[in-house]
Amino acid sequence: MTKTFSLTDKQAEGQKLLASSCKHIMLFGGSRSGKTFLMIRAIVIRALKHKSRHAVLRFRFNHVKSSVVLDTFPKVMSLCFPGIPYNLDKSDWYVRLPNGSEIWFGGLDEKERTEKILGQEYSTIALNECSQIQYSARNIAVTRLAENSGLALKMYYDCNPPPQSHWTYQTFIKSFDPDTRAQLRNPENYAAMLMNPDDNRDNLPADYIEELEGLPERLRRRFLKGEFLPANDNALWTPEVFDKYRASDGDMPELQRIVIAVDPSGADEDDNVNNDDIGIAVVGLGTDGKAYVLEDLTLKAGPATWGGVVGSAFDRHSADMVVGEDNFGGAMVRHTIQTARNGTPYKKVTASRGKVVRAEPISALYETGKVRHVGFFPELEDELCDFTTTGFAGTRSPNRADAVVWAVTELFPGLTRANQELDTSVGLATHRQGATSWMGA
Secondary structure, X not given: OOOOOXXXXXXXXXXXXXXXXXXXXXXXXXXXXXXXXXXXXXXXXXXXXXXXXXXXXXXXXXXXXXXXXXXXXXXXXXXXXXXXXXXXXXXXXXXXXXXXXXXXXXXXXXXXXXXXXXOOOOOEEEEOOXXXXXXXHHHHHHOOOOOOOOOOOEEXXXXXXXXXXXXXXXXXXXXXXXXXXXXXXXXXXXXXXXXXXXXXXXXXXXXXXXXXXXOOHHHHHHHOOXXXXXXXXXXXXXXXXXXXXXXXXXXXXXXXXXXXXXXXXXXXXXXXXXXXXXXXEEEEEEOOOOEEXXXXXXXXXXXXXXXXXXXXXXXXXXXOEEEEEOOOOHHHHHHHHHHHOOOOOEEEEOOOOOHHHHHHHHHHHHHOOOEEEEOOOHHHHHHHHOEEOOEEOOOOOOHHHHHHHHHHHHHOHHHOOOOEOOOOOOOHHHOOHHHHHXXXX
């Protein structure tokens, strides 16, 4: 027998809020708490009441297509509206309901598509994962909330909470205009509700919340507890930057060069409990000129183990070079890598400047989308967020972050300073011809 769908207590509370007289409503909180599901359900209810047009927007079109159009929306229709047919137009990416209502899906990352969507008027506009969307883009979207359909105009928002410096926190929690820093003119038009995965236990795998509980503290607070984290004005990285430019395998271009960076420690095979991790990062340079973090292989182990990990990654990714910091002896690192994989091209880099000085230009590349994470790297992202202009605020050595900094620096030669020394003694002749010529460009 098919189980009858019913809202959880928290979802019922959220549905009541979405149907209230408030014009701007945000559902925020931890991962898999049902925020987007509930928001899409509310839009369909509105669309079925009156012939009308609605929009669901996200920063990237590919993400709204994969997560909403092909996942959440059909689940909503199957569970909540099983007898109602709909037609999905895969050319313009909108759904038409039997009464003529339309629900459009779009991304704000492509000018032509954005202009097409924002050339129409809507009764509802939903910003999915709005922590990735700039306030200026939100303000442009608001101007299209103008359809005269008989429905009250609504703007819906959902997100995993970014830092408190983000416009979502300033607007919905503090009731400030993010631009003017003045109190909102009509604060009664704004409402927000916290929804966390614990509120949605009945619809989640049994061990899902246990997995979230095992995340690093910053990510646990965000994705499990749904907290807006205190803003650090001196932070070099922020979570919303990772989210804004996060990529998937399908988003990547062809990679023209791949580097594996190693940030070693003094760990040995048998007794390394008190030693730092060995940072190992795989980063590729795309034909679009952007760097893509492919893997974080950081581990705590002795040379025989981590050397094998590096060698395996080199072959798996058809990499061009391994770069390694010589703080524990460049000769040792080179020997370890080339013992594990004979002939591996290796370049020794020397840290003549402090970690923060090396990290600052890399963080600037992240800010402009020149470096993107392919998937999620919770521990790496946690370390990067602990870098500030005044120093590293973490409790352990940032070996993961250091490895990424070295790899990205190698892929963008213009950032390289005199703190890098090329070890020409072994292996460079095995580089790909294209990679070698690119290095000299």
